[in-house]
Amino acid sequence: MINNDGKPSPQELQKRMDDIPDVWLKCPICGHAIYKKHINEYRTCPECHYGFRLGAKARIEMLCDDFKPLNLEVKAADKFDDPKYLEKLNKARQVTGLNEGVLSGIGSINGHKAAIGVMDWRFIMGSLGTATGEIIARLFEKATELNLPVILFTASGGARMQEGIESLMQMAKVSETVAKHSQAGLLYISYLCDPTTGGVTASFAMQGDLIFSEPHSLIGFAGRRVIERTIQQNPPKDFQRAETLLKHGFLDAIIKREDMKATLSKVLSLHEGGDQND
Amino acid sequence: MTKKAAFDRVLEARSNDKIKIKTLVNEIADNFIELHGDRAYGDDSAVYAGIGSLNGQPVTIIGIRKGDDEVSDADVHFGSAEPDGYHKALRLMKQAEKFNRPVITLINTPGAYPDVEAEYHGQGYLISQLILQGMQLKVPYISVIVGEGGSGGALALAVGDCVWAFENSIYSILSPEGYATILWKDSSRAREAADVMKLTPEDLIKQGIIDKIIPEVRTSAEIKQFKAQLFDKMEELRAMPEQEMLQKRFTRYRGF
Ligand SMILES: [Zn+2]
Numbered sequence: 001m002i003n004n005d006g007k008p009s010p011q012e013l014q015k016r017m018d019d020i021p022d023v024w025l026k027c028p029i030c031g032h033a034i035y036k037k038h039i040n041e042y043r044t045c046p047e048c049h050y051g052f053r054l055g056a057k058a059r060i061e062m063l064c065d066d067f068k069p070l071n072l073e074v075k076a077a078d079k080f081d082d083p084k085y086l087e088k089l090n091k092a093r094q095v096t097g098l099n100e101g102v103l104s105g106i107g108s109i110n111g112h113k114a115a116i117g118v119m120d121w122r123f124i125m126g127s128l129g130t131a132t133g134e135i136i137a138r139l140f141e142k143a144t145e146l147n148l149p150v151i152l153f154t155a156s157g158g159a160r161m162q163e164g165i166e167s168l169m170q171m172a173k174v175s176e177t178v179a180k181h182s183q184a185g186l187l188y189i190s191y192l193c194d195p196t197t198g199g200v201t202a203s204f205a206m207q208g209d210l211i212f213s214e215p216h217s218l219i220g221f222a223g224r225r226v227i228e229r230t231i232q233q234n235p236p237k238d239f240q241r242a243e244t245l246l247k248h249g250f251l252d253a254i255i256k257r258e259d260m261k262a263t264l265s266k267v268l269s270l271h272e273g274g275d276q277n278d
Numbered sequence: 279m280t281k282k283a284a285f286d287r288v289l290e291a292r293s294n295d296k297i298k299i300k301t302l303v304n305e306i307a308d309n310f311i312e313l314h315g316d317r318a319y320g321d322d323s324a325v326y327a328g329i330g331s332l333n334g335q336p337v338t339i340i341g342i343r344k345g346d347d348e349v350s351d352a353d354v355h356f357g358s359a360e361p362d363g364y365h366k367a368l369r370l371m372k373q374a375e376k377f378n379r380p381v382i383t384l385i386n387t388p389g390a391y392p393d394v395e396a397e398y399h400g401q402g403y404l405i406s407q408l409i410l411q412g413m414q415l416k417v418p419y420i421s422v423i424v425g426e427g428g429s430g431g432a433l434a435l436a437v438g439d440c441v442w443a444f445e446n447s448i449y450s451i452l453s454p455e456g457y458a459t460i461l462w463k464d465s466s467r468a469r470e471a472a473d474v475m476k477l478t479p480e481d482l483i484k485q486g487i488i489d490k491i492i493p494e495v496r497t498s499a500e501i502k503q504f505k506a507q508l509f510d511k512m513e514e515l516r517a518m519p520e521q522e523m524l525q526k527r528f529t530r531y532r533g534f
Contacts (some may be wrong), residue, residue, distance in 0.1 A: 130534070137532065159429075159451050161461055165487055168451045169534035170430065172437050175409045176531045185416070201402035202390075202430040207410050221402035221430070222392030226456075235394045248398050270308055 013189040025052065029216045051257040053194055055096060056103035056120035059153060060191040063261055064116065067107035071138050076131045076163070085162040085186040089267075092123040100131045102158075104139040107146070109261060112268035115143035118153040121195070125157035128200055132160070133170025136204065138176035140188075149187035149268060154205040158198020171203035178207050188272045189264070191253070192219050192242070210252045210267065213259075215244040284472035284481075285348035288454055290446035291425045292388075297324055297495055299384050299424065305498065307332060307339055307382040315366060319399060319488040322363030324354035324391075327370050329379070333509050335516075338374035340367045340435060344425070350491040357426065358391035360421030360459045364404035364434055371411055380418040380512050383435040384401075388453060405434040415529065418475055418515030420508060423447045424493065439527050443479040449487065450477035486533070 005234060025034045027045040043052040060067050076089060077270065093099060101123030107116045117139045119126045136152065143150045159167040164266050179190060190208025192201075195218035197242065202221055204213075220240035227233050245251050255263050290296075304310050307330025315321040327340040342359050345351035359367075367383075372379045390401050412419060412435070423436035427449030436449075443449060451457075458464055462471070476482070479491045492520040495501045515523055 007395050086484075133534070160469070161451060161457060165449060165451055165477070165484065166534055168433055169487065169531065171430065172409055172413065172531040173534045175406070175437075176413050176528050179410055181529070199430050202405035202434075203409055204406070206400075206403040206406035220397050221390065221405070222397065227392045227394065230392050233393055235397075238398060239394050244398070248400070249318060250400055250403055 002216050003223070011032070027052075030204050032132050039100050044172060044257050049256050051194070051214045051217075053121050053155065055122060055151075056098065056118040057096075059118045060103060060105075060107065060116070063109055063258075064107035065110065065234045067105050069095070069103060069105035070142060071104060071135045072099060074131050074135050074138075076129055076242070080130075080163055088162070093186075095122050096120045096275075098123065100135055101129065102125050102135050104135050106142070106146070109151075109268065110265035112272065113148060114264075115139050115146070115148045115150045117150070119155045119193075119200075121155035121193075124159060124160060124162075126155045126195075126200075127157050127160035128167055128170050129160035130166050130170060133167075133173050136174050137177040140174070140181045143186060144177075144181045144184050148185065149189065149271060150181060151191060151264060152188045152204065152208075153191045153193050153198070154196040154200050155193040156196055156198070156200040156205075158200055168199065174204045175207065178204055182209075187268075189267065192217055194218050197221065197223060197240075211250070212263075213251050213254050214255055214257055215242060217242045219245050279345065284475070284478050285469040287446060287478045288448055288468075289470050291448045293425075293446070296386070296425045296446070297501075298346040298347060299341035299386055300346045302384055302424065302495070302501065303328075303330075303339050303341055304499045306508065307337065310339070313366075313370060315501070316362040316369055318362070318365060320360075320362040322354075322360045322366065323349045324357060324359040324387075325363035326367050327366060332505065332512065334381075335509070335512065336372050336377070337382055337512070338378045338379050339382045339384065340370060341424075342387040342431075342435065344386055349368075355388045355391045358389060359387060359431060360391050360396050361399035361401050361404045364390070364401070364408055367435060368404065368408050368411055371408070371415060375416050376388070378417055381415060381438070382508060382512075383421045383438065385421065385423050385427055385432050385435055386425035387424050387428050387431050389428035390434070402430075405430050408434040409437055413531065414524070416510055416520055416524070417421070418523065419527070420511055422508075423449050423488070428453065437527075437531065439523060439530070440489045440511060442484060442492050443488045444492050445479060447479060447495050448472075448477040449479075449482055450475050473523075483495065 029050040030048040033045040104117040190211045192213040310330035312328040326343045344357035417436035421436040421441045423443040454468040458467040458471040482488045
């Protein structure tokens with residue numbers, strides 16, 4: 001509440017203090033406020049089950065019994081030398097502790113082995129650059145070579161504008177390796193995290209044999225602002241939420257983060273054994 | 279100044295004088311029959327597709343078109359396809375494979391149509407499937423950027439064994455206006471954006487994004503020239519063992 005003289009009321013001041021992000025986490029979906037120290041180990045909202053965004057390493061720790069990373073050294077080529085872009089890359093590397101926006105490797109989930117990739121939304125909005133694409137492509141190739149399923153957690157604002165058309169080509173490059181993995185009869189689980197949009201949605205995110213998501217994750221192709229600006233439409237609030245996609249038939253299931261590990265190990269075990277692994 | 283500014287190329291690629299996809303298709307193919315519908319939801323007239331023959335060889339041709347003598351710009355959202363358009367393209371690609379017909383795509387699109395209904399009907403999903411299917415298509419697949427090649431909506435039909443581009447065409451991750459808006463928060467700097475985006479055929483061929491630049495066609499004689507190039511390439515691909523052709527296609531895209 002704002003007083004007549006334009007200054008915030010004491011109540012308003014208190015409210016602002018309470019909103020200090022270091023102390024409180026506010027659920028972006030239902031508005032529920034959680035005292036940061038009281039957040040559960042899965043970092044989910046107790047009211048609506050929204051999963052707060054996770055960095056790649058945190059996701060791996062939550063999911064894997066053991067994990068051997070691959071291609072950690074791969075990074076964007078020197079030819080991309082725009083100073084502003086380099087600054088963004090540096091900052092992203094500091095925040096994530098990764099050279100690129102995806103952490104990949106071979107891990108096991110309750111004893112089930114899989115090639116696992118996790119995109120990190122903090123790395124220039126999880127954008128798909130040439131090195132990001134390269135790491136994901138190599139993950140699929142490694143999985144094909146080792147006869148392993150792939151689980152890929154996407155979180156991305158789409159193509160990385162700073163790398164131009166070569167970023168667009170990553171959609172084709174990764175798709176090529178998805179195709180070969182699929183031709184070998186291997187399982188690909190695409191796991192769409194908040195947010196998955198643009199060129200990532202229009203390529204490998206939607207190419208999984210199984211496509212899972214987390215409650216209320218934003219998933220879409222065209223951004224809300226693009227739609228508003230281009231065709232003056234005002235999209236409904238939930239038009240790109242996981243629940244809407246599920247209703248329209250584009251997801252196999254929405255899985256609460258608390259159930260992620262159990263669900264994935266169940267699915268992996270259903271694809272093991274029999275003729276396939278002999 | 280003799281060298282054209284990149285933005286002039288953008289304007290030429292978007293020009294109303296650009297040859298219409300429908301005209302091009304009907305001039306290069308004999309006995310062309312347009313095929314409609316995605317068998318699931320609808321028929322998007324922005325995707326102009328069907329079967330015909332090229333010097334006697336049956337082909338499937340799939341184009342994305344802007345307004346012409348048959349459809350208005352509004353009908354086809356200025357060349358922006360909807361999910362049922364991409365779904366139709368996917369259906370016809372699979373059909374081409376069944377009948378062992380080469381596929382030719384002719385692209386003139388600023389990008390996939392961005393609206394709420396398109397999101398509900400899986401715009402992203404269908405583009406992803408076209409890329410995946412195109413990559414594995416067991417028949418020769420030639421992609422040509424005729425005018426605008428806008429982002430994922432163009433890439434959906436541009437993963438052929440080779441990708442050609444008309445002299446006055448552009449191919450980019452987004453429009454120069456969009457690029458200026460997103461990276462510089464200033465859409466009026468589109469001219470400048472076009473310069474740094476490397477979206478002209480000369481820039482694209484250097485990067486290996488396209489393989490050949492096609493001179494603009496207007497007259498029947500010029501279209502015949504283009505047709506001859508298409509036919510030669512198609513025959514070259516048809517003569518190749520299937521596995522070798524697919525391996526070459528895979529390698530082309532794996533290299534990026
Ligand atoms: Zn909540």
